Amino acid sequence: MDTIIKKINSKKPDPDIIKQAGDILKAGGLVAFPTETVYGLGADALQEDASARIYKAKGRPSDNPLIVHIAAYEALEEIAAEIPAEAKKLADAFWPGPLTMIFKKTDKVPYATTGGLDTVAVRMPKDPVALALIRAGGGYIAAPSANTSGRPSPTRAEHVAEDLNGKIDMLIDGGTVGIGLESTIVDMSTGSPMILRPGYITQEKLSPLIGRVELDPAIVGRGETDKAPKAPGMKYRHYAPKADLTVVKGDAAAIVRTIKRLSAEKTAAGFLVGIIATEESKDLYREGMVKSIGTRQREETIAANLYAILREFDEAGVDYIYSEAFSEKGIGQAIMNRLLKAAGRKVIKANGH
Numbered sequence: 523m524d525t526i527i528k529k530i531n532s533k534k535p536d537p538d539i540i541k542q543a544g545d546i547l548k549a550g551g552l553v554a555f556p557t558e559t560v561y562g563l564g565a566d567a568l569q570e571d572a573s574a575r576i577y578k579a580k581g582r583p584s585d586n587p588l589i590v591h592i593a594a595y596e597a598l599e600e601i602a603a604e605i606p607a608e609a610k611k612l613a614d615a616f617w618p619g620p621l622t623m624i625f626k627k628t629d630k631v632p633y634a635t636t637g638g639l640d641t642v643a644v645r646m647p648k649d650p651v652a653l654a655l656i657r658a659g660g661g662y663i664a665a666p667s668a669n670t671s672g673r674p675s676p677t678r679a680e681h682v683a684e685d686l687n688g689k690i691d692m693l694i695d696g697g698t699v700g701i702g703l704e705s706t707i708v709d710m711s712t713g714s715p716m717i718l719r720p721g722y723i724t725q726e727k728l729s730p731l732i733g734r735v736e737l738d739p740a741i742v743g744r745g746e747t748d749k750a751p752k753a754p755g756m757k758y759r760h761y762a763p764k765a766d767l768t769v770v771k772g773d774a775a776a777i778v779r780t781i782k783r784l785s786a787e788k789t790a791a792g793f794l795v796g797i798i799a800t801e802e803s804k805d806l807y808r809e810g811m812v813k814s815i816g817t818r819q820r821e822e823t824i825a826a827n828l829y830a831i832l833r834e835f836d837e838a839g840v841d842y843i844y845s846e847a848f849s850e851k852g853i854g855q856a857i858m859n860r861l862l863k864a865a866g867r868k869v870i871k872a873n874g875h
């Protein structure tokens with residue numbers, strides 16, 4: 523299949539391109555498009571065959587449910603069987619935006635879209651291209667991140683093309699996304715709201731509106747619990763680079779010393795080493811391919827660059843990657859969640875020697 527690739531002005535989307543893409547979606551086809559979090563791979567969420575095509579193109583396990591993207595609050599009432607008052611409050615505050623909520627589903631949503639579950643994940647994205655496309659495509663667009671299953675999520679159209687060129691009908695290139703990590707997922711279907719995937723909308727932003735919000739214990743810290751995560755997708759080793767990635771924790775100076783020692787050892791043994799450093803630390807390293815992920819003064823910059831850096835190290839063909847650890851507060855909770863998953867949870871504590 524030839525993939526149609528169209529560049530679009532993300533502030534003022536060209537209506538002809540949106541119409542062409544919307545028609546493809548209505549006919550059951552696949553269109554990748556930008557959102558404010560990561561690029562999504564869209565299909566009509568209400569057509570079983572269309573959803574099934576997403577799994578095939580991504581190589582995604584069929585028990586991993588999709589998020590249904592909507593462009594109007596009224597659409598939620600069609601696909602969610604119950605909308606708790608807290609969910610209404612969160613929608614008022616954060617939609618359109620990087621928040622996904624889980625509800626009991628209505629019969630309108632096929633099981634092919636929900637991975638066989640009786641619940642449905644719903645999000646109203648903020649990106650103008652995404653909103654226009656959802657409207658043009660019929661109002662209910664299933665969209666996982668537009669990467670091959672297991673690869674880092676795409677934050678630029680080039681990343682989507684690397685993984686899916688020739689496997690999808692159309693790719694809308696809206697440039698680089700703003701946030702760079704997938705939406706926060708909150709389960710609203712059980713009576714006690716729980717974060718299943720941390721993201722840009724943090725626990726600190728949710729609690730003032732709806733009180734205490736638990737974090738799924740299976741995804742906290744190193745995930746040392748015997749319970750499976752409640753979002754089926756969180757159990758897979760997602761976001762993985764090809765190299766062996768280790769995260770180094772500890773105080774700033776000890777982290778740098780430890781990464782320097784490890785990269786010197788691996789370099790001496792003939793391996794190619796990549797180092798994920800920050801603006802603050804990048805000049806301290808002597809060996810390896812050093813990349814600054816952003817500044818600790820503005821952690822949003824770190825979130826925005828994480829997936830692109832993992833892909834760059836893949837391109838460069840490095841054997842080992844050492845990453846500095848980041849604070850687990852605020853957006854840092856989402857950054858560390860994705861970084862630790864990419865590392866297959868391989869973490870070491872820095873020491874001074």
Ligand code: TXA
Pocket residue numbers: 557559560561562563586587588589622624636639641642643645647665666667668703704705707718719752753754755756
């Ligand atoms: O930011 C985002 O959410 C992006 C953009 C494209 O909107 N989409 C995204 O989709 O990250 P995906 O498929 O890569 O991740 C969806 C996650 C998976 O971990 C899946 O298991 C979980 O949402 N999920 C979906 N429906 C669920 C449900 N009914 N119950 C529990 N988890 C669910």
Ligand code: MG
Pocket residue numbers: 666667675
């Ligand atoms: Mg994904």
